[in-house]
Amino acid sequence: MTLQDRISADMKEAMKAKDKVRLAALRDIKSKIMLALTEGGGQDTLDDAAVTKILSKQLKQREDTMVIYKEQGRDDLLEEEKAQADVIRVYLPQPMTEEELTEAVKALTAELGASSMADMGKVMGAASAKFAGRADGKAISALVRSMLS
Numbered sequence: 479m480t481l482q483d484r485i486s487a488d489m490k491e492a493m494k495a496k497d498k499v500r501l502a503a504l505r506d507i508k509s510k511i512m513l514a515l516t517e518g519g520g521q522d523t524l525d526d527a528a529v530t531k532i533l534s535k536q537l538k539q540r541e542d543t544m545v546i547y548k549e550q551g552r553d554d555l556l557e558e559e560k561a562q563a564d565v566i567r568v569y570l571p572q573p574m575t576e577e578e579l580t581e582a583v584k585a586l587t588a589e590l591g592a593s594s595m596a597d598m599g600k601v602m603g604a605a606s607a608k609f610a611g612r613a614d615g616k617a618i619s620a621l622v623r624s625m626l627s
Contacts, residue, residue: 481529481569482511499558503565507536530570530611537566574612582609583621595626 479487485507492501510532515521524532540563547556574582583605592601605618 480523481526482523485511485529485569499561500565503562506562507533507566507569510536527610533566533570534611537563537570540566571612574609576617579609579613579617580621583618583625587622587625592626595623598622598626601626 485504489501489504489508492504511524511529514524514528514532518524540559544556544559544563547553547559583601586605586608587601590597590601590604592598601622602619605622606615609618
């Protein structure tokens, strides 16, 4: 079962269970998937990597919104965003710890033979693809930058 199929099935279950928060999060994800499908030129499904990218983007948006709500003292909206972010996290791969990411970036840098800042683009391209959904791009960039400088 693909990730897209799993999300659709879970959306039906959330409807039956009348779980409003979960249903709202899944409907939002489903709408982003459908938008990506229409932009893709009439495909029927997206691969798991594309769905993971959409999920990561949705989670990042929820986290940014939570910061804003916290600053404004809107605890009611903050709790709703947290609940929806938790629903999204269920579908994403387990995030890498800082130590795991450091080791993985070191190995990738050695594998690509990168030794200077001129190789940053090559390493970032490979790292972004390899660690998609498991590590934040800013964290990867900071590690690569410190290793190559």
